[in-house]
Amino acid sequence: MGDHTLYLDDLYVGRRFTSGTYRMEEADMVRFAAEFDPQPFHLDRRAAESSVFQGLAASGWYTASVAMRLLVTGGLPLAEGIVGLGGEIAWPKPTRPGDMVHLVRPEIEILLPAVARDFRRKRNPQSPPSFSVFLPWLDFINREPREGE
Amino acid sequence: MGDHTLYLDDLYVGRRFTSGTYRMEEADMVRFAAEFDPQPFHLDRRAAESSVFQGLAASGWYTASVAMRLLVTGGLPLAEGIVGLGGEIAWPKPTRPGDMVHLVRPEIEILLPAVARDFRRKRNPQSPPSFSVFLPWLDFINREPREGE
Numbered sequence: 001m002g003d004h005t006l007y008l009d010d011l012y013v014g015r016r017f018t019s020g021t022y023r024m025e026e027a028d029m030v031r032f033a034a035e036f037d038p039q040p041f042h043l044d045r046r047a048a049e050s051s052v053f054q055g056l057a058a059s060g061w062y063t064a065s066v067a068m069r070l071l072v073t074g075g076l077p078l079a080e081g082i083v084g085l086g087g088e089i090a091w092p093k094p095t096r097p098g099d100m101v102h103l104v105r106p107e108i109e110i111l112l113p114a115v116a117r118d119f120r121r122k123r124n125p126q127s128p129p130s131f132s133v134f135l136p137w138l139d140f141i142n143r144e145p146r147e148g149e
Numbered sequence: 150m151g152d153h154t155l156y157l158d159d160l161y162v163g164r165r166f167t168s169g170t171y172r173m174e175e176a177d178m179v180r181f182a183a184e185f186d187p188q189p190f191h192l193d194r195r196a197a198e199s200s201v202f203q204g205l206a207a208s209g210w211y212t213a214s215v216a217m218r219l220l221v222t223g224g225l226p227l228a229e230g231i232v233g234l235g236g237e238i239a240w241p242k243p244t245r246p247g248d249m250v251h252l253v254r255p256e257i258e259i260l261l262p263a264v265a266r267d268f269r270r271k272r273n274p275q276s277p278p279s280f281s282v283f284l285p286w287l288d289f290i291n292r293e294p295r296e297g298e
Contacts, residue, residue, distance in 0.1 A: 036214040037221055039230040052229060060233045061214045065185040068210050072186055080201060081188040084209045090235030 005079045011108060018075030019103035022066050024058055026097035032062040057094035063101075064089060070103050154228045160257060167224030168252035171215050173207055175246035181211040206243035212250075213238060219252050 033042035037059035040047035048056040072082060095101065182191035186208035189196035197205040221231060244250065 032214075036218045038218075039221055041230060041232075052232060059217070061210065061217050065181075065210045065214065068208070069185045069187075072188055081190060083190075083201060084240055086237065086239030086241075088235065088237055091233055092235075 004075075004077050006077055007079050013108055015108045017107070019070045020074055021100050021102040022070060024063075024066070024095055024097060024099045024101060026056065029056070029058040029062055029095075029097060032065070033059045036061055053094050055094075056097055058096070060089075060091040063091065063095045066101060067103065070101075074103065153224075153226050155226055156228050162257055164257045166256070168219045169223055170249050170251040171219060173212075173215070173244055173246060173248045173250060175205065178205070178207040178211055178244075178246060181214070182208045185210055202243050204243075205246055207245070209238075209240040212240065212244045215250060216252065219250070223252065 030043055033039070039059075041051035041053045041057055042048075042059045045056045048054075076082070179192055182188070188208075190200035190202045190206055191197075191208045194205045197203075225231070
């Protein structure tokens, strides 16, 4: 990860990080759905017209997976990686073919210092693999980024 | 979906449904990670040894996607499909290559009758696409099913 690798000492509540953008391609959406979420409204434009989505929509798990890609490949290159323990997830509206998506206001909201305290791998590279718990603020939006996002 | 298609009238709290099993193949886990979660502990056995996982582990989003596959291809073939509005997700422990996974105790926990009330597509096929809100109880476990699961 080169010079930009981040360690726990570099994290703080309110720290912003960046996100790239990702274009939701119909072929990728359909390929994912065929493997993991084979329902007509994720697979076929015509069948999707008469569904609750009224048109082809990405599986929510494809959208979530793309969000993870944007997080991992974005501006928060943590030395030990990013591992999820869990969280809440919501899909307020469908993602469509051709949508450009990115993470909105990616920002660390909560950092648990009791967990983080003992891990200072940056200063002691011989210490065991370290981790902390933080909650990023992640929204996912399907338009071009605006200034400040 | 043939004779087994289910409608809202068929749903009730406590209704059980079935789940198949799925073998987590290393090649599939790595392929998924390369596209959506490209971190060393999901991509490479050797690199994963020294990670927090102490061995190759599936991306949590791969595990979630496989769970969706088991739900969609299992014993709850809803006429209008299964669409997620959101929920909570947790990954209490890693999924490893070769693990056999299935849904444990798949059961409808909550059904919102106020939403469901007006939709009886089974009796009135001309009604618009219908939906209800229900919360399935879904645990995901990586061993062979036991009797009663």
